[in-house]
Amino acid sequence: MRPPQFCRWMLKQTCCLHDRDYLLADLEEEFAQRVHADGRARAARWYRSQALRSLWPCLKRRLQLRRTDLQASRRGRPRFGGIMLTAFLSDVRLALRNLKRYPGFAAAVLLTLSLGIAANASVFSVVHSVLLRPLPYRAPEQLVFVWDGLDWIGVPRAWVMPSEVQTLREGTSLFEGFAALQTGGVRLTGDGQEPQRVTVGVTSDNLFDLLGVEAHIGRTFQSGEDRPGAENLVVLQYSLWQSRYGGADMLGQPIDIDGESYTVIGVLPSDFRFLVHSSLGAPSGADLWVTHQRDLSQVPRGNHNMAVLGRMKDGVTLAQAREELRALGRRADESYFGNQGFTYRAVPLHGDLVSGVRESLWMLLAAVGFVLLIAAANIATLLLARAQRRRREFAVRQALGAGRTRLLSQLLAEGLTLGLLGSVLGLLLAAAGVQLLVALAPADLPLRHSISLDAPAGLLALGLGLLTGLLCGLAAIPQWRSLQLVGGLSHAGRGSSAAPSRLRSLLVTAEVALAVMLLAGAGLLLRSFQALSVADAGFRPAGILTFSIERPQPEHEFMRRLLERLQALPQVESAGAVESLPLRANANQTSVASTDRPEERILIDIMRAAPGYFRTLGIEVLRGRDFTWRDDAEAAPVVIVDESLASRLWPGQDALGKTLGSDNPARVVGVVRHARLYSLDRDDRPQLYLPLAQRPEENMQVALRSAGDPALLSDSVRAIVSQMDASQPVHSVATMRSVLERSLSERRFAATLLSAFALAALALAALGIYGVLSFLVGQRTREIGLRMALGSRRQGVLALILRQGLSMTVLGLVLGIVGSLLLGRLLASHLYQVSPADPWSIGAGTLLLLVVAASACLFPALRAASLNPVLALRRE
Amino acid sequence: MSKGKYLAEFEIYIMLALARLEDEAYGVSIRQEIEERTGRPVSIGAVYATLGRLEDKGMVRHRVSDPLPVQGGRSRKYFDLTAPGREALRHSTEMLGRMMQGVDLAPRVELGEES
Numbered sequence: 001m002r003p004p005q006f007c008r009w010m011l012k013q014t015c016c017l018h019d020r021d022y023l024l025a026d027l028e029e030e031f032a033q034r035v036h037a038d039g040r041a042r043a044a045r046w047y048r049s050q051a052l053r054s055l056w057p058c059l060k061r062r063l064q065l066r067r068t069d070l071q072a073s074r075r076g077r078p079r080f081g082g083i084m085l086t087a088f089l090s091d092v093r094l095a096l097r098n099l100k101r102y103p104g105f106a107a108a109v110l111l112t113l114s115l116g117i118a119a120n121a122s123v124f125s126v127v128h129s130v131l132l133r134p135l136p137y138r139a140p141e142q143l144v145f146v147w148d149g150l151d152w153i154g155v156p157r158a159w160v161m162p163s164e165v166q167t168l169r170e171g172t173s174l175f176e177g178f179a180a181l182q183t184g185g186v187r188l189t190g191d192g193q194e195p196q197r198v199t200v201g202v203t204s205d206n207l208f209d210l211l212g213v214e215a216h217i218g219r220t221f222q223s224g225e226d227r228p229g230a231e232n233l234v235v236l237q238y239s240l241w242q243s244r245y246g247g248a249d250m251l252g253q254p255i256d257i258d259g260e261s262y263t264v265i266g267v268l269p270s271d272f273r274f275l276v277h278s279s280l281g282a283p284s285g286a287d288l289w290v291t292h293q294r295d296l297s298q299v300p301r302g303n304h305n306m307a308v309l310g311r312m313k314d315g316v317t318l319a320q321a322r323e324e325l326r327a328l329g330r331r332a333d334e335s336y337f338g339n340q341g342f343t344y345r346a347v348p349l350h351g352d353l354v355s356g357v358r359e360s361l362w363m364l365l366a367a368v369g370f371v372l373l374i375a376a377a378n379i380a381t382l383l384l385a386r387a388q389r390r391r392r393e394f395a396v397r398q399a400l401g402a403g404r405t406r407l408l409s410q411l412l413a414e415g416l417t418l419g420l421l422g423s424v425l426g427l428l429l430a431a432a433g434v435q436l437l438v439a440l441a442p443a444d445l446p447l448r449h450s451i452s453l454d455a456p457a458g459l460l461a462l463g464l465g466l467l468t469g470l471l472c473g474l475a476a477i478p479q480w481r482s483l484q485l486v487g488g489l490s491h492a493g494r495g496s497s498a499a500p501s502r503l504r505s506l507l508v509t510a511e512v513a514l515a516v517m518l519l520a521g522a523g524l525l526l527r528s529f530q531a532l533s534v535a536d537a538g539f540r541p542a543g544i545l546t547f548s549i550e551r552p553q554p555e556h557e558f559m560r561r562l563l564e565r566l567q568a569l570p571q572v573e574s575a576g577a578v579e580s581l582p583l584r585a586n587a588n589q590t591s592v593a594s595t596d597r598p599e600e601r602i603l604i605d606i607m608r609a610a611p612g613y614f615r616t617l618g619i620e621v622l623r624g625r626d627f628t629w630r631d632d633a634e635a636a637p638v639v640i641v642d643e644s645l646a647s648r649l650w651p652g653q654d655a656l657g658k659t660l661g662s663d664n665p666a667r668v669v670g671v672v673r674h675a676r677l678y679s680l681d682r683d684d685r686p687q688l689y690l691p692l693a694q695r696p697e698e699n700m701q702v703a704l705r706s707a708g709d710p711a712l713l714s715d716s717v718r719a720i721v722s723q724m725d726a727s728q729p730v731h732s733v734a735t736m737r738s739v740l741e742r743s744l745s746e747r748r749f750a751a752t753l754l755s756a757f758a759l760a761a762l763a764l765a766a767l768g769i770y771g772v773l774s775f776l777v778g779q780r781t782r783e784i785g786l787r788m789a790l791g792s793r794r795q796g797v798l799a800l801i802l803r804q805g806l807s808m809t810v811l812g813l814v815l816g817i818v819g820s821l822l823l824g825r826l827l828a829s830h831l832y833q834v835s836p837a838d839p840w841s842i843g844a845g846t847l848l849l850l851v852v853a854a855s856a857c858l859f860p861a862l863r864a865a866s867l868n869p870v871l872a873l874r875r876e
Numbered sequence: 877m878s879k880g881k882y883l884a885e886f887e888i889y890i891m892l893a894l895a896r897l898e899d900e901a902y903g904v905s906i907r908q909e910i911e912e913r914t915g916r917p918v919s920i921g922a923v924y925a926t927l928g929r930l931e932d933k934g935m936v937r938h939r940v941s942d943p944l945p946v947q948g949g950r951s952r953k954y955f956d957l958t959a960p961g962r963e964a965l966r967h968s969t970e971m972l973g974r975m976m977q978g979v980d981l982a983p984r985v986e987l988g989e990e991s
Binding site: 019025050056057068 | 919921924
């Protein structure tokens with residue numbers, strides 16, 4: 001009966017030689033007795049506990065033996081096995097002692113390393129939490145979103161028409177099922193509390209089954225509960241249950257959603273979130289879930305308005321699933337779309353969710369990796385410089401009989417000790433770093449709530465620390481290879497050997513190159529950001545307050561009275577309303593036929609507007625007029641087009657007075673500037689405005705232009721709305737300025753972080769140059785003294801040192817510029833009105849580095865130039 | 877008596893176990909003896925480490941037995957007290973006794989420091 005082998009091995013490594021065999025044999029003897037008495041499992045447990053608890057006394061005893069046994073520690077030359085460990089432990093102790101002896105050096109190295117590691121671990125935590133960690137559903141890799149590919153009108157990913165869902169379900173053999181879902185805004189009322197506007201997820205009954213999510217309390221939907229005439233049931237999101245109902249027992253209770261009564265059947269787990277990726281904006285979650293209660297196959301075709309989630313059966317690959325969907329798509333193309341090239345697109349759920357941020361996050365991780373590389377190069381130069389200074393110590397140790405392996409082991413031990421300490425410190429800092437990143441991250445970053453410093457990030461930090469330590473330790477080795485005993489002793493303290501300093505210059509060159517790349521990259525992003533912040537969005541954002549209301553009754557009359565009352569407020573210059581405000585990304589699309597080529601469809605954004613909207617937003621009316629309240633159901637239908645629609649439909653002609661539509665043609669009464677609906681950098685679709693009084697709409701967004709601070713108006717707004725209709729919630733109150741800033745938040749996040757990394761890189765590179773040069777000056781003190789004694793002038797010495805420092809820098813700069821040009825290409829898709837080879841960004845980065853490097857060189861050079869030759873020569 | 881001759885608590889346990897077990901004192905028996913009498917878990921590593929330390933101080937010595945008369949039988953390392961060890965143990969326990977005189981409740985007794 002063998003005892004647990006790993007524990008035995010561990011104990012064997014730890015125990016000192018004299019006792020090892022006896023101790024292990026004793027332990028085995030008792031183990032055998034216990035197997036006999038208590039059984040194998042208990043005996044093994046006992047053995048493990050013995051082994052574990054013996055480790056520390058054995059280790060202590062061993063270290064104690066080494067301390068007293070000078071002979072043993074001098075003999076050096078390690079053998080593998082137990083002795084190796086003892087020797088290594090003593091090396092670690094020596095390394096710790098050395099660190100304590102040079103606290104300045106230790107602090108510099110540890111700070112550099114731990115900051116580098118902390119930055120990496122924090123950014124990696126974000127990357128891991130958002131991009132890599134599997135979503136918290138059953139077998140998440142089998143979940144895909146299915147999109148309609150309407151390539152012929154320029155929409156590769158459109159939502160699916162409800163009637164297609166049944167077709168998909170019937171046609172598939174590779175999918176376990178498809179769930180259809182939509183999100184929308186609804187009003188919660190009737191429970192004696194303030195009306196609240198919440199997001200509802202309207203879904204088929206199988207969504208939670210497909211996700212593999214069970215209710216925290218109660219149940220989720222069951223088969224058949226999404227049919228027409230089924231009972232009104234609702235499942236609450238945990239957060240809403242807590243915030244609105246205080247976690248009270250709600251099962252079986254009725255709640256009012258948009259005036260209809262629903263029965264609560266369950267509450268979802270607190271960590272459950274399901275984000276529906278809207279085809280245009282950021283993914284959005286839901287506060288509560290109901291079923292669609294429709295026979296989807298009976299819904300008339302035309303509207304693409306459902307997200308479809310599919311789960312592939314076990315063992316089905318994405319490629320197979322796509323193949324099947326393509327075949328289904330071809331069938332639909334023939335039977336309904338008239339062979340225009342319709343297809344289904346399947347995108348893995350996770351990838352779909354994070355597609356908008358994936359590149360930026362990887363870019364940030366790469367950037368922060370650069371910072372660590374620079375930090376590592378710095379640490380390596382520091383270690384090299386110190387190794388140089390310790391030549392004498394090593395020569396003495398060698399003379400006393402230490403083998404080369406033994407010295408090597410010491411260098412490695414020092415590197416690893418530094419690495420380990422750096423990792424631990426780095427992890428502590430990273431815990432704060434992750435918090436900082438979450439605070440800085442754009443609010444709509446998908447999966448932001450799940451970001452945390454987790455085990456993989458911890459392992460990464462540990463691994464990076466040890467690897468960096470190991471490499472830095474190894475970097476000091478080449479000079480030991482050439483170390484000659486006598487040379488080491490006689491050169492001690494005087495040497496200026498060229499080989500190690502070449503390695504150091506190489507490291508500095510690399511640092512400079514990396515820093516230039518980071519600076520240039522940050523410059524590119526910052527310039528894009530700046531260009532975007534002043535970009536012409538087609539409207540004037542300053543001084544505007546916006547809010548949303550829903551389903552006022554009667555629709556346009558309510559709006560008319562509301563706008564009149566708002567306009568009467570003292571600060572308000574004008575008020576208007578529209579179905580979709582700029583940068584809110586929620587317009588409806590339709591397509592219109594081109595006038596001269598009827599077969600060509602133009603996809604446009606279409607929205608209702610109330611009179612005064614264009615003036616309020618500052619959208620210029622280029623031709624014609626704004627809507628008035630007289631453009632109502634009794635009057636002739638009118639529309640307003642934006643400049644891009646005018647030029648697409650009637651190129652070179654005056655759009656005023658033209659008509660649109662065939663069965664109920666509407667006359668164009670105005671042409672307005674194009675206002676950006678989605679984001680500042682995306683060139684979006686042409687726009688068509690309809691008068692609210694002719695085409696009533698339930699969900700409207702109101703804008704007020706204020707003479708003062710628009711945020712101050714929000715209380716008056718709420719008061720007026722609740723006077724007019726107490727059940728009408730006012731939501732999404734925000735100034736247009738903050739909406740604008742929010743639309744830039746992702747870019748701001750990337751630009752801020754990259755700039756921070758670039759500055760860190762700059763500081764590290766400067767430190768590196770300074771460190772190497774001042775070390776060189778120290779090394780060459782005697783030589784410099786000699787030169788001066790022989791008539792060299794101070795300027796000459798200054799130039800000599802500066803030249804040496806700048807030659808490392810300039811080579812680095814050249815490499816850095818080349819690297820920046822390559823980097824620019826990678827960044828191209830993130831740039832706005834800035835060329836990837838933007839000379840300003842690259843030039844500024846290069847210049848900044850040059851200036852900083854020159855000043856880093858200057859101090860050691862000045863010190864060299866002010867040397868007193870007599871003292872310098874006498875120094876040996 | 878120099879400072880090095882003071883005994884730590886666990887050292888006293890070990891030496892008392894040696895005194896009690898006489899010729900039969902080896903790793904297993906010492907460990908079990910202490911564990912049974914004190915009721916606290918004792919690791920074999922601690923036993924050997926302490927024995928080693930006591931041996932350094934000259935209070936304990938060991939002999940290696942012949943291999944046990946079974947197939948693959950092993951040698952055991954038997955320990956016993958040296959004369960100075962016996963003396964130190966007597967001294968320590970005596971001091972302990974003296975310190976205890978007249979003390980009703982002494983939940984903790986410090987016996988010198990561990991070297």
